[in-house]
Amino acid sequence: MADNGRVAIVTGAGSGIGRYSAIALLQAGYSVGLAGRREDALQESIAEAGADGARALAVPTDVGKAASVANLFAQVKAKYGRLDVVFNNAGTGAPAIPLEDLTLEQWQTVVDANLTGSFLCTQEAFRIMKDQTPQGGRIINNGSISAHVPRPFSVAYTATKHAITGLTKSISLDGRQYNITSSQIDIGNAVTPMTERMTKGVLQPDGSTRAEPRMDVEHVANAVVHIADLPLDANIQFMTIMATKMPFIGRG
Numbered sequence: 171m172a173d174n175g176r177v178a179i180v181t182g183a184g185s186g187i188g189r190y191s192a193i194a195l196l197q198a199g200y201s202v203g204l205a206g207r208r209e210d211a212l213q214e215s216i217a218e219a220g221a222d223g224a225r226a227l228a229v230p231t232d233v234g235k236a237a238s239v240a241n242l243f244a245q246v247k248a249k250y251g252r253l254d255v256v257f258n259n260a261g262t263g264a265p266a267i268p269l270e271d272l273t274l275e276q277w278q279t280v281v282d283a284n285l286t287g288s289f290l291c292t293q294e295a296f297r298i299m300k301d302q303t304p305q306g307g308r309i310i311n312n313g314s315i316s317a318h319v320p321r322p323f324s325v326a327y328t329a330t331k332h333a334i335t336g337l338t339k340s341i342s343l344d345g346r347q348y349n350i351t352s353s354q355i356d357i358g359n360a361v362t363p364m365t366e367r368m369t370k371g372v373l374q375p376d377g378s379t380r381a382e383p384r385m386d387v388e389h390v391a392n393a394v395v396h397i398a399d400l401p402l403d404a405n406i407q408f409m410t411i412m413a414t415k416m417p418f419i420g421r422g
Contacts, residue, residue: 173225174199177250178398179242181233181291182260184211186362187312187390189218191257194391195398196222203246205231205260233260233287243294253298255398258288259312261330266323266373277326284330288337299350306349306402310394311338315358315410315418322373342407351405353397358412360387374417385413 178195182188184206192204196219204212204226212228219226229245232238246253261284264276292309299307313334320328334354341352361384371379393411400406412418 171197171199171222173201176254176398177201177203177246177252178255178257179203179205179246179253179291179295180257180259181205181231181287182312183215184208185215187357187360187387188257188259189215190387190391191259191394192226193219193222194388194395195255195257196225198395198399200255200398201225201227201250203227203229203242203250205229205233205242207232233291234282236290239287239290239294243291243298247298252302253295254307255310256291256295256307257310257312257394257398258291258334260284260287261312261314261327263324263327266321268323269325272326280326280330284327285333285337288334292337292341296345296348296350299345300348304349306345306351308398308400308402308405309341309345309350309352310397311341311352311354313338313354313356313408315356315412315416317354317356318410319418322375338408342405349402351402353406354408355390355393355397356408356410356412357390358410358418359384359416360390360413361385362387380417382417383413383415385411 178200180192183192183204195202206212209230216223216226229242231242264280311334314331316328317331338352338354371381
């Protein structure tokens with residue numbers, strides 16, 4: 171599609187939901203800064219976008235480090251001149267072990283990637299969006315089903331995803347006067363390498379192990395584009411998109 175004049179950043183864009191969301195935004199006419207730890211993975215995402223990849227910029231980034239995040243946003247602003255959408259998607263989990271056995275290092279790794287990274291990206295986005303003309307923009311946070319209910323042995327992931335809800339609400343409130351808004355997309359069991367284990371069986375709250383249904387990740391990518399395309403006077407504050415028959419309603 172032709173350039174629509176709008177600019178987005180997607181974190182965790184080297185694989186899974188981030189990759190497909192970045193490609194979908196490129197195909198919808200956005201210029202996109204792709205952030206992730208591995209340059210080669212980012213370039214693979216861009217290649218999959220075909221001709222639309224000409225509007226992409228790969229920036230290797232560790233979202234848990236302030237200097238790395240500042241570099242990402244500076245490069246995107248220098249190349250494209252403005253910023254309209256950020257998809258805070260990068261994240262990680264910890265081993266599925268009893269809460270009391272989780273190390274401080276394992277906890278901190280998840281907090282840095284899932285929560286601190288989203289906060290740092292939000293700070294940089296605010297600085298650009300407040301000062302540009304026209305003013306404002308949209309920040310989309312990947313909340314996950316775990317923003318509502320936990321899986322067994324997932325304290326770090328669940329705690330950070332619950333915290334993302336607070337971040338989303340704070341962005342919407344604190345950004346209101348600058349025409350900056352925020353949405354949260356809570357995703358359940360999309361087909362990505364991260365959810366491959368679902369097909370083999372995962373631990374349930376009753377102690378059983380069960381395979382879980384998954385949905386095509388393109389539905390998630392299309393939802394991200396739909397939210398991104400909204401005018402700033404309209405907002406989807408929270409969206410849950412999930413495999414219809416996965417155990418969420420009634421979990422536990």
